[in-house]
Amino acid sequence: MGDAGGRRASTSVHSHGLPPLLRSIPVIAALAACGGDSGTEPPGEPPRAPAAIVVVSGGGQEGMAGSPLAEPVVVRVDDAGGSPFAGVTVTFSAAAGHGSADPATAATDAAGLARTTWTLGDAAGAQTLTASVAGGVSTDIRAAAGELPSPPDSAVYSVVFNATWSAATHPTDYPGGAHFSPLIGAVHDDGVRFWASGETATPGIESMAETGGTSTLRSEIRAHLPAAVLSVISGPGLGTSPASATVSRVVVRGDYPLVTLVTMIAPSPDWFVGVSALSLMDDLGLWVDELQVTLYPYDSGTDDGTTCTSANADSSPRQPIRSLRGMTPFSDAPIGTFTFTRVGG
Numbered sequence: 001m002g003d004a005g006g007r008r009a010s011t012s013v014h015s016h017g018l019p020p021l022l023r024s025i026p027v028i029a030a031l032a033a034c035g036g037d038s039g040t041e042p043p044g045e046p047p048r049a050p051a052a053i054v055v056v057s058g059g060g061q062e063g064m065a066g067s068p069l070a071e072p073v074v075v076r077v078d079d080a081g082g083s084p085f086a087g088v089t090v091t092f093s094a095a096a097g098h099g100s101a102d103p104a105t106a107a108t109d110a111a112g113l114a115r116t117t118w119t120l121g122d123a124a125g126a127q128t129l130t131a132s133v134a135g136g137v138s139t140d141i142r143a144a145a146g147e148l149p150s151p152p153d154s155a156v157y158s159v160v161f162n163a164t165w166s167a168a169t170h171p172t173d174y175p176g177g178a179h180f181s182p183l184i185g186a187v188h189d190d191g192v193r194f195w196a197s198g199e200t201a202t203p204g205i206e207s208m209a210e211t212g213g214t215s216t217l218r219s220e221i222r223a224h225l226p227a228a229v230l231s232v233i234s235g236p237g238l239g240t241s242p243a244s245a246t247v248s249r250v251v252v253r254g255d256y257p258l259v260t261l262v263t264m265i266a267p268s269p270d271w272f273v274g275v276s277a278l279s280l281m282d283d284l285g286l287w288v289d290e291l292q293v294t295l296y297p298y299d300s301g302t303d304d305g306t307t308c309t310s311a312n313a314d315s316s317p318r319q320p321i322r323s324l325r326g327m328t329p330f331s332d333a334p335i336g337t338f339t340f341t342r343v344g345g
């Protein structure tokens with residue numbers, strides 16, 4: 001999928017490009033390639049900007065303290081639609097005591113790739129190198145100097161949904177009665193996806209995005225218990241926006257490290273925010289301490305309405321799920337954030 005929201009480090013203990021398990025999934029450039037709601041979108045495209053940095057290779061290496069890693073670190077810069085971004089300067093900076101990168105800056109090539117060689121710092125244990133571009137998009141790359149202790153098999157997280165959608169952040173057609181439907185999702189493994197940018201919505205995603213109903217999506221998730229799904233995540237909705245809500249306990253496991261979580265932007269034709277198959281493990285296999293995901297709006301492609309209060313207009317045929325970041329009535333501002341904080345395990 002296109003990463004469901006740009007991710008930002010709140011601590012250094014994670015990778016926040018696409019999680020490792022997602023790197024091989026093809027991404028449809030939703031903004032450019034999808035004809036969803038054709039004829040109903042305003043002319044022009046939103047300004048193109050780097051939206052994510054993906055670790056292509058060289059993450060999660062083990063090496064000797066004070067020595068260069070065997071493999072170069074290669075990252076790719078993508079735009080919001082998942083297309084590579086050429087000619088962007090990437091800065092590689094090691095955390096304090098975690099060595100240095102050579103070169104420290106590199107421009108992305110035609111494939112959006114930039115690379116560097118990371119010489120580890122002298123301390124034993126996990127070390128962090130941050131790749132960043134102007135505008136605040138960054139990704140952490142992790143490496144181990146020497147042998148790491150085994151992480152616990154499970155971890156417990158709290159999830160805070162902080163909605164910032166407002167007339168100030170999204171002035172066009174901001175509706176009365178803005179709210180968000182109950183949170184619904186799953187803890188799962190790499191064997192299943194419940195939604196992805198560029199893919200057609202399931203009936204469960206359609207129902208969630210159009211009505212806020214959770215029962216169909218819950219059934220789709222439960223159908224994968226216990227093989228691919230460890231548990232269903234249920235959480236509160238928001239009666240207004242801006243506002244925030246917390247899911248106090250989400251348990252992940254080494255064999256089920258991924259989280260999918262969604263909520264309807266309401267009222268709306270078929271718009272939602274969320275994450276799909278977000279890994280709470282970093283590229284060393286360690287549980288992240290904290291991960292904040294910036295949420296941008298998605299269109300589920302199941303209704304042709306163009307404003308929050310449009311009458312129902314079922315899409316036939318179904319259009320792919322696509323990002324509405326920067327697309328009328330939404331601005332380029334986020335809708336909110338999910339913050340995953342490790343609270344135990």
Ligand SMILES: [Ca+2]
Pocket residue numbers: 036037269270299300301302303304305
């Ligand atoms: Ca739509």
